Amino acid sequence: xxxxxSRISQLIFLAIFFVLFINTEYRGKDEISAAVNSxxxxxxxxxxxxxxxxxxxxxxxxxxxxxxxxSLLLGRFFCGWICPLGTxxxxxxxxIKKILxxxxxxxxxxxxxxxxxxFAALFNINMAGVLDPIAILVRALTFFFYPLFGHSxxxxxxxxxxxxxxxxxHIDFMYAFLRDYILPFRDTLYPLAFISFLxxxxxxxxxxxxxxxxxxxxxxxxxxxxxxxRFSLFRRLPKKLCADCxxxxxxxxxxxxxxxxxxxxxxxxxxxxxxxxxxxxxxxSVFKGRRTKEKTPVVxxxxxxxxxxxxxxxxxxxxxxxxxxxxxxLLRPPGAQKEGEFxxxxxxxxxxxxxxLRNALYPxxxxxxxxGMFTPVFIPRLGYCEYNCNLCGQVCPTGAIPNQPIEEKxxxxxxxxVFDKNLCLPYAKKINCxxxxxxCPVPGKAIKFELSEERDYTGxxxxxxxxxxxxxxxxxxxICENKCPLEGKSAVEVFAKVKKSKHGxx
Amino acid sequence: MDRRDFLKLGLSSIFFAGLPKIxxxxxxxxxxxxxxxxxxxxxxxxxxxxxxxxKFVKKGDVVVIKPNLGWDRKPEYAATTNPFVLKAIAExxxxxxxxxxxxxxxxxxxxxxxYENSGTNGALKGLKDVxxxxxxxxxxxxxxxxxVALKEWELYDEALSANVFINVPIAKHHSLTRLTLALxxxxxxxxxxxxxxxRNMEDSLSDINKxxxxxxxxxxxxxxxxxxxxxxxxxxxxxxxxxxxxxxxxVAADAYATTLFGLNPQDIAATVTAYKRxxxxxxxxxxKVIKA
Ligand code: SF4
Ligand code: SF4
Numbered sequence: 001x002x003x004x005x006s007r008i009s010q011l012i013f014l015a016i017f018f019v020l021f022i023n024t025e026y027r028g029k030d031e032i033s034a035a036v037n038s039x040x041x042x043x044x045x046x047x048x049x050x051x052x053x054x055x056x057x058x059x060x061x062x063x064x065x066x067x068x069x070x071s072l073l074l075g076r077f078f079c080g081w082i083c084p085l086g087t088x089x090x091x092x093x094x095x096i097k098k099i100l101x102x103x104x105x106x107x108x109x110x111x112x113x114x115x116x117x118x119f120a121a122l123f124n125i126n127m128a129g130v131l132d133p134i135a136i137l138v139r140a141l142t143f144f145f146y147p148l149f150g151h152s153x154x155x156x157x158x159x160x161x162x163x164x165x166x167x168x169x170h171i172d173f174m175y176a177f178l179r180d181y182i183l184p185f186r187d188t189l190y191p192l193a194f195i196s197f198l199x200x201x202x203x204x205x206x207x208x209x210x211x212x213x214x215x216x217x218x219x220x221x222x223x224x225x226x227x228x229x230r231f232s233l234f235r236r237l238p239k240k241l242c243a244d245c246x247x248x249x250x251x252x253x254x255x256x257x258x259x260x261x262x263x264x265x266x267x268x269x270x271x272x273x274x275x276x277x278x279x280x281x282x283x284x285s286v287f288k289g290r291r292t293k294e295k296t297p298v299v300x301x302x303x304x305x306x307x308x309x310x311x312x313x314x315x316x317x318x319x320x321x322x323x324x325x326x327x328x329x330l331l332r333p334p335g336a337q338k339e340g341e342f343x344x345x346x347x348x349x350x351x352x353x354x355x356x357l358r359n360a361l362y363p364x365x366x367x368x369x370x371x372g373m374f375t376p377v378f379i380p381r382l383g384y385c386e387y388n389c390n391l392c393g394q395v396c397p398t399g400a401i402p403n404q405p406i407e408e409k410x411x412x413x414x415x416x417x418v419f420d421k422n423l424c425l426p427y428a429k430k431i432n433c434x435x436x437x438x439x440c441p442v443p444g445k446a447i448k449f450e451l452s453e454e455r456d457y458t459g460x461x462x463x464x465x466x467x468x469x470x471x472x473x474x475x476x477x478x479i480c481e482n483k484c485p486l487e488g489k490s491a492v493e494v495f496a497k498v499k500k501s502k503h504g505x506x
Numbered sequence: 507m508d509r510r511d512f513l514k515l516g517l518s519s520i521f522f523a524g525l526p527k528i529x530x531x532x533x534x535x536x537x538x539x540x541x542x543x544x545x546x547x548x549x550x551x552x553x554x555x556x557x558x559x560x561k562f563v564k565k566g567d568v569v570v571i572k573p574n575l576g577w578d579r580k581p582e583y584a585a586t587t588n589p590f591v592l593k594a595i596a597e598x599x600x601x602x603x604x605x606x607x608x609x610x611x612x613x614x615x616x617x618x619x620x621y622e623n624s625g626t627n628g629a630l631k632g633l634k635d636v637x638x639x640x641x642x643x644x645x646x647x648x649x650x651x652x653x654v655a656l657k658e659w660e661l662y663d664e665a666l667s668a669n670v671f672i673n674v675p676i677a678k679h680h681s682l683t684r685l686t687l688a689l690x691x692x693x694x695x696x697x698x699x700x701x702x703x704x705r706n707m708e709d710s711l712s713d714i715n716k717x718x719x720x721x722x723x724x725x726x727x728x729x730x731x732x733x734x735x736x737x738x739x740x741x742x743x744x745x746x747x748x749x750x751x752x753x754x755x756x757v758a759a760d761a762y763a764t765t766l767f768g769l770n771p772q773d774i775a776a777t778v779t780a781y782k783r784x785x786x787x788x789x790x791x792x793x794k795v796i797k798a
Contacts, residue, residue: 026616026618026619028618028622028627158642158643158644161642161644161645162644166664166667179640185618357616357618357619358616386578386615386616386619387578387615387739388578388619388623389616389619425705431705432682432704432705432707433682433701433704433705434681434682434704435701435704437681437682438680438681438682438736438737439614439737440737441615441737441739442739443734443738443739443740443743444734444739444740445734449681465681465682483614483701484701485699485700485701485702485704487699
């Protein structure tokens, strides 16, 4: 079997993808290479939905725009040469026996899907990330596979300790290497882990029906690139299956369901050139040779357009309900100021959640309403925001979490802490504690305390140190809530400071 | 070699070293203070004044050095133990023939960042047989303490099994206990919900220090944090003192360090409790101070 250049390229990009993924983690440096989110930055779907929802341009999405232009010129090469999800599908598909293709996917469904997402973006809800292939892959890895991997290795290592005791130290260097360069630093369980895994698994399972099923019939990024590729300057010749051979139908992974080449589905893998027994296939510029009138099938009919306009509108507006109770505790990563603004920019890629040192960020399901799904929320009882860390802003591909210099980040307010005097020990039990004050990282302390001479419940005289919050200094980093030693509910909790605007308004 | 043999050995070697007997008379504690800008040198001087590290560390020993690396702060903020002090101690131990020197703490902030930004990682890198270790969950062992405040607690196995335990805190302010010094530095070998012991800090600290003895205490007072501890974060709260204090008596070391803040040992409840419970001497008049 000959190995095509596209296959080599695929494997290289897959490797790059994994290396970047693993390096989206604190590895002893305050700065993380900006390259870690390249796959999102160079993603035209991310770029377009950002443009539509924010209606502004930013340099951050320039690579995505460039990729857009390249795809206009060259076609859907991204899918055949780069996309890591596509590569993974390719690696699986040969092992899965095929039954008949699913009929209902063979319609204009994918266009509905794409345009619904784009229209929703136009109505200020950027949900493209929910179905973006790179985001799907990163989330499956971040929330499911990577913790699973870390956990199993850790389990083995812990097991060794119970077997070998301190003798384990002789092989410590091996584990140290894994821990420092490959493994997640601490294990976390994520809500939505299962859903993230399921979405990924479904894509693989779809291969039961036909090769690259997801790519051909669903993927919004692929569909977008397909639309662009119709204008590309390359065309494959011959444009039809040759009557005497028809082998292309078996060779081609995507573009030959029918007898005529579907240009929008061709991922330029070049398998057909390589495997054609008669050496007939070539890719040539549209300018060369005789021009034939191309008949492109109508996909962007009025029906698709209006249909997705409607569903986009529904998606954006009718799920707008947010429970006020949840809103009080709807905390976003540092620097994400306005909720509406945040929802327009966030691609739900999971990069910030992956990189968060203290596991303070979790993918949301319902706190911010239906369309907040997979967006990062900050949950202080589970993890706090490390004062000297601004990694989440560094890895966010769209600036939904701004990349603030560390001095600025230290001052950016996520919420404000509030004491519950019914729980807090010096108030409720007349016992000294102030663990919270000890941990408050703000120079000069945002948690202060007053002294109060009292008799405790046994009648003994005590000087109580009773904490209170200096609101003007508190940034809502959550370390007090996180470290409060009360079992269960913390006596100090961070609440969203500004009343979050209803989505859309800002 | 278990602890008791070790102590005997230590004592007899002091004896043969021919140092004045009076220092070791009953009820007298010795401590050394050394001052200067070369932090490695003053650390060595302070230890040498007690008879040198070989008094504590024998050939083949596993030594644990327990600094205070609790916070993600740069050294100049006086929230973490000075890396030069640590490095000097580690080097001395190796010179004395230690098989392995383990350095670790259970920080409050992200442990990787604390190790890195406190300068410890950089300072200890490349030293042979010296390891800066991340503490691991499975190594905590439930230990019966039978103390006044704590019945049992999870303590770190490597700290318990070491031949020599060297306690190297930094002297700084703390709102609850007023100061955090060597007695409190032992919180770093505790697992579980450590905030819990804030409810009865003094007795808890004595309980722990009764179970795990510090063979040598070296207090880093090169710069001390006067306010807003234990994290600080502002250079306005830092005072440069350029001192290192060493002693085998943990209470004496703490008592002396207290004076650097203009306070009396009696002001620190943890010191008083430890003294009352027989962990060491807190009366400055009864402590022999060697200026090294
Ligand atoms: S169609 Fe989507 S998933 Fe498939 S290769 Fe293209 S971008 Fe990747
Ligand atoms: S840590 Fe918790 S219980 Fe203790 S003083 Fe602070 S809020 Fe109260």
